[in-house]
Amino acid sequence: MPNDVNDVNMYGRLVDMLDKPYHHGSLEEALVGAAMNVVEDMGIAGLSLRDLARTVGVSPSATYRHFPSREHLVMRVSQRSREALARTLLVARDGIVGNNTKRRSVERFEAIGRAYVQFAVDQPTLFEAAFARCEVGPTTPDDPSAWSVLVDSIEQMISAGAVPPSRRKEAPMIAWSGVHGISTIVTSSIWPAGVSADEEINAVIASLTRSLR
Amino acid sequence: MPNDVNDVNMYGRLVDMLDKPYHHGSLEEALVGAAMNVVEDMGIAGLSLRDLARTVGVSPSATYRHFPSREHLVMRVSQRSREALARTLLVARDGIVGNNTKRRSVERFEAIGRAYVQFAVDQPTLFEAAFARCEVGPTTPDDPSAWSVLVDSIEQMISAGAVPPSRRKEAPMIAWSGVHGISTIVTSSIWPAGVSADEEINAVIASLTRSLR
DNA sequence: GGCATAATGTGAACACCAGTCACATCAGGT
DNA sequence: ACCTGATGTGACTGGTGTTCACATTATGCC
Structure with missing residues (x-):
């Protein structure tokens, strides 16, 4: 299988190059912590799952492995x-x-x-x-x-x-x-x-x- | 000019057919009123300019002739x-x-x-x-x-x-x-x-x- | 050790949203 | 009659939450 840029698996190989583990290790805690920072700065309205995922260095959908919905994360922050x-x-x-x-x-x-x-x-x-x-x-x-x-x-x-x-x-x-x-x-x-x-x-x-x- | 369905001006002619005036007449008041209903039912978080425009029967961008931003409408509701x-x-x-x-x-x-x-x-x-x-x-x-x-x-x-x-x-x-x-x-x-x-x-x-x- | 299986992370895709823009329509004053 | 400002329009941009099939890895069981 060629190392095609459009290959679906490309990200996995890039991860190998960057020594970034596929699994975060403590994503849930990291998300809640980042969420606390965001809420402190911009209030609940400024809280975005995608933004959180970005700052934590993970894909948006990963957040749903730990919180069924944004509302559940808000509840944790609360x-x-x-x-x-x-x-x-x-x-x-x-x-x-x-x-x-x-x-x-x-x-x-x-x-x-x-x-x-x-x-x-x-x-x-x-x-x-x-x-x-x-x-x-x-x-x-x-x-x-x-x-x-x-x-x-x-x-x-x-x-x-x-x-x-x-x-x-x-x-x-x-x-x-x-x-x-x-x-x-x-x-x-x-x-x-x-x-x-x-x-x-x-x-x-x-x-x-x-x-x- | 043919009555082409893809014509940009089609809406204006449809309006004529439906006897619906191009100008609403009291859009601002209608929007605030609809907003009060929405907020009463679903809270501020459930308020959407597009949804409001839909229920009032007007295009989304029309709302911006009366409120610089969603926040200003929220202020009025408040x-x-x-x-x-x-x-x-x-x-x-x-x-x-x-x-x-x-x-x-x-x-x-x-x-x-x-x-x-x-x-x-x-x-x-x-x-x-x-x-x-x-x-x-x-x-x-x-x-x-x-x-x-x-x-x-x-x-x-x-x-x-x-x-x-x-x-x-x-x-x-x-x-x-x-x-x-x-x-x-x-x-x-x-x-x-x-x-x-x-x-x-x-x-x-x-x-x-x-x-x- | 080997291996099934559950847990976790991925990109693509859908539907929705706020806000901007050039353009269309209309009302009112000169 | 005509111009100008107010109002309404669609198309578009960039963002969002959420779901999906799939990829990767950790874990417990033989």
């Missing part, structure tokens, strides 16, 4: 974004130390809230991805999850006597709604771009601790 | 959605009547909040569109605007003595964050589909009136 958010909250929480457990529990709660909003402001595209409405839902629970970080924090406040136990059930959703609301508002198109929202953010966080007392 | 939301709030507010001005002002405030969340639950795609992050911003202010409805409502509460005037500045953002947060959470992918959120919604609304006192 889950990763939520986990990144949760890790950010943990770091912020652990940055608050002190011996007064009551005071510390409240300060940690507020630090978590502030970090939540800051994540949205600093990385609006990842924040958007984290909560994007998606046809296909997540298959595995987030690890770590922002929800459990928040619930734990409120539980600490209750233990320390900063919040009455009667609020245990409703408190997490109230707190989450507040920080999530200000976050989406500030990162949406209705908020004038470039205008600082520090005052509003502080007011909302303060109102949350007030309303949980 | 603005319309915000206005629809604001009108919903007005209806809900005016449904609350009574002679006790203080009590009425609070009940109206809560009715507005509830209607806000209900709009998101009933029409998640329009709600998504209303606050979609968009490259191109709105050119004209919304009429009516949900923000002004909310500010007015809080002003009424202050006048009636239900909220101290000292909260005037921060109150609207606090209230908006709360209802907007619970709305986006309930309509996002993290909220289990089909599960009612009535309890959580009630708790958040109640916490808002509490935190403004």
Whole structure:
């Protein structure tokens, strides 16, 4: 069989010449990683399977060996974004130390809230991805999850006597709604771009601790 | 000139036969209207200029006489959605009547909040569109605007003595964050589909009136 | 080791999309 | 009557998600 340029098998031989293995080895992880970069830069709308395949150095159809559809990849990016958010909250929480457990529990709660909003402001595209409405839902629970970080924090406040136990059930959703609301508002198109929202953010966080007392 | 099927001008003559005018007359409005229907059914992602042109009965490129790009049409849909939301709030507010001005002002405030969340639950795609992050911003202010409805409502509460005037500045953002947060959470992918959120919604609304006192 | 089989990667092809262009049609002012 | 600007047209470019038959390689079983 001649080494014809139009030969269907040409690519395989070129691969041999370039020492590029036919199998990628960890394509799935590479695709998700590349997707995270794209989403961070250009948002979910800028995510293209073909583009991803190009940057990873693989043919477009190869992506379908790992994701049934683009939507499934978006879902993975979404889950990763939520986990990144949760890790950010943990770091912020652990940055608050002190011996007064009551005071510390409240300060940690507020630090978590502030970090939540800051994540949205600093990385609006990842924040958007984290909560994007998606046809296909997540298959595995987030690890770590922002929800459990928040619930734990409120539980600490209750233990320390900063919040009455009667609020245990409703408190997490109230707190989450507040920080999530200000976050989406500030990162949406209705908020004038470039205008600082520090005052509003502080007011909302303060109102949350007030309303949980 | 023969009536050749391959003739470039064939369409014009067919138009004559069908009594279909060459000019649509109100293409822009027709496109926005059709776009609202599509977004309501399939969300912003399902919006296609070609599809719109098809349903309106016009060629794809005609759309570019009225919108520089798809993004500009999305912006119009977004603005319309915000206005629809604001009108919903007005209806809900005016449904609350009574002679006790203080009590009425609070009940109206809560009715507005509830209607806000209900709009998101009933029409998640329009709600998504209303606050979609968009490259191109709105050119004209919304009429009516949900923000002004909310500010007015809080002003009424202050006048009636239900909220101290000292909260005037921060109150609207606090209230908006709360209802907007619970709305986006309930309509996002993290909220289990089909599960009612009535309890959580009630708790958040109640916490808002509490935190403004 | 040898070998079937599953997993993974390939190019070609289909249908769709946004956006541009030269040209066609028409409405309204001079 | 005619010119000019607004509006609508098809053809085209370059991009996309997805599927298909086929190629290559890893893996577990004898």
